[in-house]
Amino acid sequence: xxxxxxxxxxxxxxxxxxxxxxxxxxxxxxxxxxxxxxxxxxxxxxxxxxxxxxxxxxxxxxxxxxxxxxxxxxxxxxxxxxxxxxxxxxxxxxxxxxxxxxxxxxxxxxxxxxxxxxxxxxxxxxxxxxxxxxxx
Amino acid sequence: xxxxxxxxxxxxxxxxxxxxxxxxxxxxxxxxxxxxxxxxxxxxxxxxxxxxxxxxxxxxxxxxxxxxxxxxxxxxxxxxxxxxxxxxxxxxxxxxxxxxxxxxxxxxxxxxxxxxxxxxxxxxxxxxxxxxxxx
Numbered sequence: 081x082x083x084x085x086x087x088x089x090x091x092x093x094x095x096x097x098x099x100x101x102x103x104x105x106x107x108x109x110x111x112x113x114x115x116x117x118x119x120x121x122x123x124x125x126x127x128x129x130x131x132x133x134x135x136x137x138x139x140x141x142x143x144x145x146x147x148x149x150x151x152x153x154x155x156x157x158x159x160x161x162x163x164x165x166x167x168x169x170x171x172x173x174x175x176x177x178x179x180x181x182x183x184x185x186x187x188x189x190x191x192x193x194x195x196x197x198x199x200x201x202x203x204x205x206x207x208x209x210x211x212x213x214x215x216x
Numbered sequence: 217x218x219x220x221x222x223x224x225x226x227x228x229x230x231x232x233x234x235x236x237x238x239x240x241x242x243x244x245x246x247x248x249x250x251x252x253x254x255x256x257x258x259x260x261x262x263x264x265x266x267x268x269x270x271x272x273x274x275x276x277x278x279x280x281x282x283x284x285x286x287x288x289x290x291x292x293x294x295x296x297x298x299x300x301x302x303x304x305x306x307x308x309x310x311x312x313x314x315x316x317x318x319x320x321x322x323x324x325x326x327x328x329x330x331x332x333x334x335x336x337x338x339x340x341x342x343x344x345x346x347x348x349x350x351x
Binding site for chain 1: 232233236239240243244246249250251252253257293294299316323324327330331337338341
């Protein structure tokens with residue numbers, strides 16, 4: 081029954097989108113983290129999506145989180161000679177988090193999540209109506 | 217007589233089966249709206265429907281031995297050849313061709329038509345049961 085697989089597909093997409101939302105939250109929270117566990121400034125994390133089959137169907141693909149990559153763009157240098165982590169020239173390496181990019185990502189992820197919830201609701205309505213078929 | 221009851225329900229049954237399979241395809245398109253390189257898929261419903269009614273919907277799986285996997289083991293309703301790629305409206309740099317608005321429209325349209333088929337099916341059942349019960 082194909083309608084049951086709509087749940088699997090939509091839930092895989094919701095899972096992927098919430099992972100993306102998670103990465104956005106982490107990036108925004110650490111937008112000012114000058115140092116992290118490895119001693120380097122925090123690097124923005126991006127979630128990579130990949131289409132992957134769910135269950136036995138091969139025609140309709142779900143979404144899989146292929147991995148989380150670190151943004152390799154250079155750290156932002158801020159001139160602050162009094163900062164304890166400033167280099168010899170007085171520059172502090174700040175995380176390469178772009179707040180505008182992250183906010184856009186957040187809106188996109190939350191909209192996509194909502195759309196998938198709607199898809200799931202529609203599938204549920206159709207299934208409920210199918211279950212009551214033939215009952216007078 | 218039983219075969220005729222089967223024929224009586226066949227059109228609605230086929231339509232419901234194909235509509236639910238298409239619903240799954242459209243859900244996959246919406247789910248992959250942000251997946252790089254994903255191409256939106258859809259089927260030509262009228263040709264898939266006429267092919268299914270003509271009995272050509274079963275998967276063309278060739279078996280040369282009785283112990284080979286039978287086509288019933290695959291859960292895909294549409295054969296791979298029936299799946300088409302949706303024409304691109306706005307190309308994106310990551311190669312994704314999903315237009316969420318278009319997919320939502322198709323999804324709602326398909327859901328409505330599925331419900332219409334359910335109503336037709338319900339009426340057919342009622343008609344048949346009225347014919348059986350009346351004396």
